[in-house]
Amino acid sequence: MQPEDLQARWNAQGEDIFAAVAQWRETHPHATLAEIEHAVDEQMHRLRARMIEQAAQASAAAESEASQELVCEQCGQPLQARGRARRRWQTHGGQQVEVERTYVTCPQCGGGFFPPG
């Protein structure tokens, strides 16, 4: 994914977030500062999580090509892609960040393992 693609996507997501906060404010004209802070944080946490997720996943796009050029550190044989797996993390505001990655093994050395995640 190109940087301008990410920026365009985040611009659109940012617009949605800002609209959600503005709409919330309209329906809560007498909100306290603490309530406003909470409402803004809630939306910003969502945007933050999506930005982290998509920025990390942008590496994954390059990885799917690069993984074909990886060689085994043990025997020097080209590594083989053996499928993709998702991994999920928790971040601010209880938001989830999920990234899909390619799993590679060495055909010369034998098996492989799926690290916990």
Add this chain to the structure above:
Amino acid sequence: MGAGFFPLDKELEVPDGHLLPHAQQTLVSMSSELPFGRAAKHLERTLGVVVHASTARRQTLAVGQRILEGENTQAQPLSACPEENASERMAMSSDGSMVPLVGGVWAEVKVVAIGEVERRRRKDEDQVVAT
């Protein structure tokens, strides 16, 4: 030995567990100051990240273990150096000094330098000098 892996995990240096780095670092930092259960509750209040006390304990102990291993490696830097054959001629120089420690205590520090003696001939002279 065969071991598969996720290249992206290596590239991103993803931490163990299910927290992103900032949340994990905050949890470990809090857990080094507070009981694990209180640290977990404090993390939820400040970042909105929900973890069990056992997670706080596990993550903190794992980070502590890595720090300890790093300190042990630094404390024994020569252990990772390959052994070299001694030169025919070696030179050694040692010295010592007293240094003040915290609490008004003094301790002796010893320094030793070990070098290999080379013989070189100066350009304009026939004299051979040891360096």
